[in-house]
Amino acid sequence: MSFSSDWLALREPLDLAARNPEVRTAFAIRSAQGPHRILDLGCGTGASLRAIAPHLPLPVHWVLADLDPHLLQEAARRHPEAETQRLDLNDVAALPLVEGGHITASALFDLCSEEMVQALIARLSTEGNALYAALNYDGRVHWSEAHPLDGAVLGAFNLHQQRDKGFGPALGPRAGAELARLAEAAGLHVVRGESLWRMDASHADLQRAFLQGMQDAVTETGEVPDLQDWFAFRQSAVGGQGTCIVGHLDILAMPQP
Numbered sequence: 001m002s003f004s005s006d007w008l009a010l011r012e013p014l015d016l017a018a019r020n021p022e023v024r025t026a027f028a029i030r031s032a033q034g035p036h037r038i039l040d041l042g043c044g045t046g047a048s049l050r051a052i053a054p055h056l057p058l059p060v061h062w063v064l065a066d067l068d069p070h071l072l073q074e075a076a077r078r079h080p081e082a083e084t085q086r087l088d089l090n091d092v093a094a095l096p097l098v099e100g101g102h103i104t105a106s107a108l109f110d111l112c113s114e115e116m117v118q119a120l121i122a123r124l125s126t127e128g129n130a131l132y133a134a135l136n137y138d139g140r141v142h143w144s145e146a147h148p149l150d151g152a153v154l155g156a157f158n159l160h161q162q163r164d165k166g167f168g169p170a171l172g173p174r175a176g177a178e179l180a181r182l183a184e185a186a187g188l189h190v191v192r193g194e195s196l197w198r199m200d201a202s203h204a205d206l207q208r209a210f211l212q213g214m215q216d217a218v219t220e221t222g223e224v225p226d227l228q229d230w231f232a233f234r235q236s237a238v239g240g241q242g243t244c245i246v247g248h249l250d251i252l253a254m255p256q257p
């Protein structure tokens, strides 16, 4: 699955505002213990680096990893100080982890399969890595102005989120909770917190793109016959008084202190 840099740029300010401050602070404290290297999985254009680096007490060496060469090129252009690596996260055994090193990811694990997450957690627990996984979509979308089809549309959208996104059947809305469950089962210490998108009239472009993504996904499922009515209502409401909240979960999993 590919992601446009335009979409990533549109969501970046909201992701930044949504990040859970307690989880981010716990990661910053942990990272200060060294080694001073962070591997960012599915880096896109480098949003995690931009979000996290200002909160770290000490400078670190960033390794930005992604499969998409165009996004990686943009990440390298924006962050010449960082190292970039093109790699496929499906090959968890080949990830360039260093013992006790730190791993970050944002808006990634809802795309991933349970198998991939299990393999990653197994590596974390044997190699003593901390993982800070932010912005895992949790299946909740709430509009302040209700429409009778909201429940049906969201149900179909969440089903679509569990289709293969390049890793086999995706965890979709279960990603954050599963990540935490598997990490705890492996004996890791978990810190978790919500990271909600709160969209209002000032996020009209993002709202339109998000709605278009929902409409495309739900159309593919064929589950909501009157989808056009819902879509027309939602599009016309963008820019008005209403708000839209999208749920995410941030997870920090690390060896027991």
Ligand SMILES: C[S@@+](CC[C@H](N)C(=O)[O-])C[C@H]1O[C@@H](n2cnc3c(N)ncnc32)[C@H](O)[C@@H]1O
Pocket: 001, 002, 003, 008, 041, 042, 043, 044, 045, 046, 047, 048, 065, 066, 067, 068, 071, 087, 088, 089, 090, 105, 106, 107, 108, 111, 166
């Ligand atoms: C939703 S984007 C998030 C990007 C970035 N972390 C951010 O927050 O802006 C998911 C990222 O995962 C990358 N990705 C998807 N499948 C991948 C795979 N198999 N191996 C490596 N990267 C992958 C995509 O190219 C994309 O950059």
